[in-house]
Amino acid sequence: MSQHFTSKSLHQNRFLDYELIDFGHHRKLERFGKIIIDRPEINATNSPHNNPELWKSAHWKFEEINPKQGKWKQLRESPNEWTMILRVGNPMKLELNLTQFKHIGVFPEQSENWAYIQSKLKKNASSKSFLNLFAYTGAASVVAAHSSAKVTNVDSVKRITEWAKRNASINKLDNIRWIVEDARKFVTKCERRGERFNGIILDPPIYGLGTKKEHWKLERDLMGLLKSVSKVLHQKEGFIVLNTYSPKVDLAQLSAMVSSIDNMPKLIERYNLGLLSNKRHFLPLGQLIRACRP
Numbered sequence: 254m255s256q257h258f259t260s261k262s263l264h265q266n267r268f269l270d271y272e273l274i275d276f277g278h279h280r281k282l283e284r285f286g287k288i289i290i291d292r293p294e295i296n297a298t299n300s301p302h303n304n305p306e307l308w309k310s311a312h313w314k315f316e317e318i319n320p321k322q323g324k325w326k327q328l329r330e331s332p333n334e335w336t337m338i339l340r341v342g343n344p345m346k347l348e349l350n351l352t353q354f355k356h357i358g359v360f361p362e363q364s365e366n367w368a369y370i371q372s373k374l375k376k377n378a379s380s381k382s383f384l385n386l387f388a389y390t391g392a393a394s395v396v397a398a399h400s401s402a403k404v405t406n407v408d409s410v411k412r413i414t415e416w417a418k419r420n421a422s423i424n425k426l427d428n429i430r431w432i433v434e435d436a437r438k439f440v441t442k443c444e445r446r447g448e449r450f451n452g453i454i455l456d457p458p459i460y461g462l463g464t465k466k467e468h469w470k471l472e473r474d475l476m477g478l479l480k481s482v483s484k485v486l487h488q489k490e491g492f493i494v495l496n497t498y499s500p501k502v503d504l505a506q507l508s509a510m511v512s513s514i515d516n517m518p519k520l521i522e523r524y525n526l527g528l529l530s531n532k533r534h535f536l537p538l539g540q541l542i543r544a545c546r547p
Contacts (some may be wrong), residue, residue: 268388288313336423369489405432471499491545523540
């Protein structure tokens with residue numbers, strides 16, 4: 254087995270319409286397209302690196318009501334919905350929207366994963382299938398579909414899946430199958446049907462509920478899901494991308510889980526996933542595992 258240990262940061266040429274302007278005091282200042290937002294970030298434990306005046310450039314600031322939700326305060330004239338350009342290969346559009354949970358529809362640090370997915374699918378893509386579990390607004394699905402792969406997008410939240418469908422629509426993509434279901438149940442069905450995928454990405458939450466109120470707890474349920482995922486992965490040329498944002502399951506534990514499963518690919522890389530600011534300071538955000546066949 255081959256393992257590589259490194260830190261992974263966002264390269265600005267991956268996502269040209271985004272920049273991390275500054276971060277500190279548990280907040281981050283970001284530009285998405287023409288809109289600048291100021292929102293909480295638990296991992297920004299340092300002091301800000303840039304001139305404090307820069308923080309006054311924000312169009313919107315997120316103010317927490319409680320640990321789970323809050324509201325956006327408008328500081329400058331700007332829309333609360335807009336599109337931005339994702340440049341992973343050919344330009345693609347993503348719809349952004351200010352939600353009460355501080356998220357806006359895209360995680361820019363994921364652009365490294367999107368570029369990886371595209372590189373893995375680009376050869377004979379039309380004959381390949383790709384599975385996106387816990388798909389959120391479907392950016393990875395859009396990238397894979399743009400590569401001409403047959404894509405299955407799975408999320409248990411109908412409202413979020415509708416958002417993902419809009420992202421596909423504005424990119425004129427019709428090669429995505431939409432599934433609103435608990436990820437574990439769907440993978441079990443695929444295993445039973447003999448369905449196989451050339452690539453699988455999963456971004457499981459710390460806690461979650463399925464469509465029928467199935468409870469998900471990362472440290473309890475991830476291992477079982479990974480075992481099931483390994484059985485629906487193509488045995489000759491499959492790859493898996495796994496990332497989490499949980500402090501309860503660290504990178505070493507994730508790596509141990511993946512490497513202990515017989516059917517998993519044996520070329521494993523592990524990274525600390527994060528963003529690089531304008532001043533080239535690294536903001537750590539999550540853990541990332543990639544596994545592929547030789």
